[in-house]
Amino acid sequence: MTATRRPSGGATGPSRGDSDPIARLSRRPHRRYNPLLDEWLLVSSDRTRRPWQGRQEPPPPGPVEQYDPACFLCPGNQRANGAANPDYASTFVFTNDFAALRPDAPEERLEDGLLRAEVEAGTCRVLCFSRRHDLTLARMERPEVRTVVDLWADQTAELGDRFQWVQVFENRGEMMGASNPHPHGQIWAGSALPHEAAREDATQRAYDGEHGRRLLLDYATQEAGGPRVVVEDDDWLVAVPFWAAWPYETLLIAKRPVERLPGLDDAARDSLAGNLIALLGSYDRLFGLSFPYSMGWHQAPFRGRSEEHWQLHAHFFPPLLTANVRKFMVGYELLAETQRDLTAEVAAERLRAALARPEPTRTGEAAARA
Ligand SMILES: [Zn+2]
Numbered sequence: 368m369t370a371t372r373r374p375s376g377g378a379t380g381p382s383r384g385d386s387d388p389i390a391r392l393s394r395r396p397h398r399r400y401n402p403l404l405d406e407w408l409l410v411s412s413d414r415t416r417r418p419w420q421g422r423q424e425p426p427p428p429g430p431v432e433q434y435d436p437a438c439f440l441c442p443g444n445q446r447a448n449g450a451a452n453p454d455y456a457s458t459f460v461f462t463n464d465f466a467a468l469r470p471d472a473p474e475e476r477l478e479d480g481l482l483r484a485e486v487e488a489g490t491c492r493v494l495c496f497s498r499r500h501d502l503t504l505a506r507m508e509r510p511e512v513r514t515v516v517d518l519w520a521d522q523t524a525e526l527g528d529r530f531q532w533v534q535v536f537e538n539r540g541e542m543m544g545a546s547n548p549h550p551h552g553q554i555w556a557g558s559a560l561p562h563e564a565a566r567e568d569a570t571q572r573a574y575d576g577e578h579g580r581r582l583l584l585d586y587a588t589q590e591a592g593g594p595r596v597v598v599e600d601d602d603w604l605v606a607v608p609f610w611a612a613w614p615y616e617t618l619l620i621a622k623r624p625v626e627r628l629p630g631l632d633d634a635a636r637d638s639l640a641g642n643l644i645a646l647l648g649s650y651d652r653l654f655g656l657s658f659p660y661s662m663g664w665h666q667a668p669f670r671g672r673s674e675e676h677w678q679l680h681a682h683f684f685p686p687l688l689t690a691n692v693r694k695f696m697v698g699y700e701l702l703a704e705t706q707r708d709l710t711a712e713v714a715a716e717r718l719r720a721a722l723a724r725p726e727p728t729r730t731g732e733a734a735a736r737a
């Protein structure tokens with residue numbers, strides 16, 4: 368096991384001279400290519416200076432109690448459908464009482480000219496990360512986060528026996544639609560390959576076919592030690608991807624060939640726990656508040672054949688541009704292509720600086736919110 372380390376990034380910041388093509392490009396609106404989704408996006412860093420008179424996000428709610436009698440995820444409490452949670456000690460999994468997918472779906476298909484539809488079978492589970500209502504992954508101890516990693520892996524293996532696609536994800540914070548602060552994530556597993564998965568499957572397969580190597584392993588090698596890295600060690604690299612769409616989006620890539628979470632060895636699971644705490648801690652310290660985000664794992668589909676073009680990775684999509692202004696994906700994004708306001712290099716530099724700051728006490732967090 369190796370300690371999580373940060374790259375210096377000092378010599379490669381955006382203030383580099385004219386010899387650096389990225390620094391030159393970053394001074395003017397430019398487009399960047401996302402090889403994983405085979406799409407381009409617009410980067411216009413000057414726009415961060417524009418006056419903002421739009422929506423201001425309210426500060427997140429203040430500190431919460433360790434146990435909330437009204438929470439439907441706390442140990443021993445009753446859920447909305449009347450079922451009672453066990454008095455669980457660390458993690459707890461249950462099938463979503465209001466699932467978007469159901470396993471007992473009959474096969475049915477519609478093909479009528481341009482109208483096509485098919486029944487989708489699947490299941491949705493809720494994963495409680497801790498019995499403590501007041502914690503977040505960022506503020507849990509490393510062995511506790513390791514338990515969550517093992518849970519993600521075990522659930523993936525079990526659901527992969529029955530479903531082609533296993534989507535592990537977490538919506539954190541009210542801004543991302545998580546109305547309950549209790550630390551929890553979800554797994555949706557389904558019989559079809561969803562749209563984003565199919566796109567990444569195709570790009571990774573094409574790259575492997577052309578180069579005989581995994582796209583994301585080559586990307587991790589190219590980024591290692593560079594200006595977009597937030598944290599890395601021998602097993603993992605966390606970077607603001609060159610093609611990031613959200614202001615502080617990050618991509619976490621396993622550095623050794625591995626297709627899915629269950630394939631991670633003991634050391635990689637341990638170091639993953641450390642890297643998750645580091646990354647999410649840097650998010651929380653960036654604006655001195657519990658940072659909202661959607662995160663999720665992308666792992667090879669389960670379809671009974673070799674998937675050696677796939678490399679295990681996780682995406683983190685936090686919506687905030689500043690402490691109280693969020694990025695909206697609206698007009699140009701919906702109609703033309705994604706546009707971002709600060710460069711990936713600047714975002715990574717700020718996250719590294721936040722990571723270097725001392726961990727705030729809970730009173731400190733409250734003060735920052737006030
Ligand atoms: Zn709770």
Ligand SMILES: [Zn+2]
Pocket residue numbers: 403567665680682
């Ligand atoms: Zn992905």
